[in-house]
Amino acid sequence: MKRRPTIMDVAARAGVSKSTVSLVLQGSKQVRAETRDLVRQAMAELGYVYNRAAATLRGSSVGLVGLVINDLRNPFFTEFATTLQMALAAEGYATVISNSDEDPALQAKLVASMIEHGVNAVVISPAYGDGPATFDQLARAGIPVLQVLRQIDDRLDLFPFSSFDYATGSAEAARHLIAQGARRIAFVGGLEGRAITLERMSGYLAELDRAGLPALQVQGRATRAFGIEMADHLLADHPDCDAAICFNDLVALGLMAGFARAGRQPGRDFRLVGFDDIEECAQVWPQLSSVSCDIADFARETAETLLTWMKEGRVPAPERRAPVHLVARASSLGETE
């Protein structure tokens, strides 16, 4: 664990001044190719490691983007995080991924730590219930911050928001189920009163209203476990229920498991649509219909928006909605095979 070599050591070895070494590090073209190679070789020989802390201190950018996710275990968010990280890596930015686990206090700490580390920007899918602790810190830091997938803070000029056009998606799902002959369609999952639940439900409510059908809302956590529970609930208390749109795919997959246990099969006895279209939808049987939110694409667009903001100072529009579309599969079509 001896002292790491510095640019001074490299300079001495290569027989140049430390400025020259620094210029080589910056990839400056004012340095002659031979000199550059000489310096590079000296670095290799010494096992030189660039000290970013020193560079940062002197004023250069850290090349770091912070990503804060409310639930990294959910495959939808995992896909977002990994795709975003790869897109930013392609442009030379390192991404620090972190999981707030729906805990606003932990989230505030994570953000504080990121700011101390000098991240150049933050992308956050926030936990609920924080109050302003997290966002006030971000505002003070004066760096680009993108609010994605959940809008918690109203200052959209400071924290532009982007998400999917969920309302249109659930309307499409509802029309599809009605067209398939469903008459008693439930909406299952999503915590009460939250903006995202309201959005994902709004298209459903509007379409049922238009068709003169009664709505049936069963709200709760967005997990497989909740879906499993609700299968029993629907079977026992709403035997006439013949279809469901779920808040997300995890709930729908749970519902499927619960139904299977009771001997009912989506597609044959029941029509089911999820939300997000995670990879697993096409990998279960029967395959699960879902409102596709192309999260990888969304992550790439988020990366692009952020890079433009960071590098050219162009602030994004306060709100953006990515299109969604229904992917109808066996679970809602009634053809099992």
Next chain:
Amino acid sequence: MKRRPTIMDVAARAGVSKSTVSLVLQGSKQVRAETRDLVRQAMAELGYVYNRAAATLRGSSVGLVGLVINDLRNPFFTEFATTLQMALAAEGYATVISNSDEDPALQAKLVASMIEHGVNAVVISPAYGDGPATFDQLARAGIPVLQVLRQIDDRLDLFPFSSFDYATGSAEAARHLIAQGARRIAFVGGLEGRAITLERMSGYLAELDRAGLPALQVQGRATRAFGIEMADHLLADHPDCDAAICFNDLVALGLMAGFARAGRQPGRDFRLVGFDDIEECAQVWPQLSSVSCDIADFARETAETLLTWMKEGRVPAPERRAPVHLVARASSLGETE
């Protein structure tokens, strides 16, 4: 985006010297409580943000741990990453999570970036096929490095390895299936020739040999998609196959989906055991038996081992194997409710 206040500004405002401010920052108890509060208040008023780059440069630890995961989309690894991050956060360390996506070149870049950022330690579940590019960098950096779940580099003195006792797990699974009456047991998934595949298979091979039963190996990627494919393959080419141990739960879940499509149900027509015991095993129907590798626990132990190494300089044993145990559920027990 004006200049951030520094400890000099805080010192001026609080009417003390900058050393005093620094001592407050360190939580030193040589500063009088009143002085400390004065300084704290000045910080709050100015919106002071600690500049870690400066502190790091001067020699203090960054308080950063790098985590490199070969496939962050796999829920087994996601669980590991999030649990480790939370365990380290509890001790004041920030964790940067990154996904190498099984790409050794990307992995080498991620590690380089982490080292430049001055991480205090690295935990890595490595991608295959790197050669020494990644580990040589880590060796030069001279920081604690833990190799987990996959052993790629042989220098266990430099990169202590910890994983699960897979061999015992698959032996237990095989004995269980034999006891349940299975006579033609396949091992499905896991890429050929890889250490982890061999380990997970070894107990199975030994037990089948002991019982005088023939082995049936079907190797391939550790994904749901592969499991789905292999369901058709087993049904068509090995109709006598009455049970399977899968390389991991994803393969087993894929196999279940493939069997369901063909009208066969694990537990009734077929006995199935997965590996890892991810949360989903208890949330599908029929519930999936699995060799439980308590990954959250493993993550917490990893955090502890690493903290001891970082803080007390105690190098861990070159190899550690966490115990595993079979969780028998409906998919191998033959009781479908």
Next chain:
DNA sequence: CTGAAAGCGCTTACAG
């Protein structure tokens, strides 16, 4: 194209 010098914001002995 290259060298000498200042300074980024902290921490750390060292005096007082």
Next chain:
DNA sequence: CTGAAAGCGCTTACAG
């Protein structure tokens, strides 16, 4: 308990 001073390893004008 507090203050003055040096220095961490870079980058950035500025001369040459």
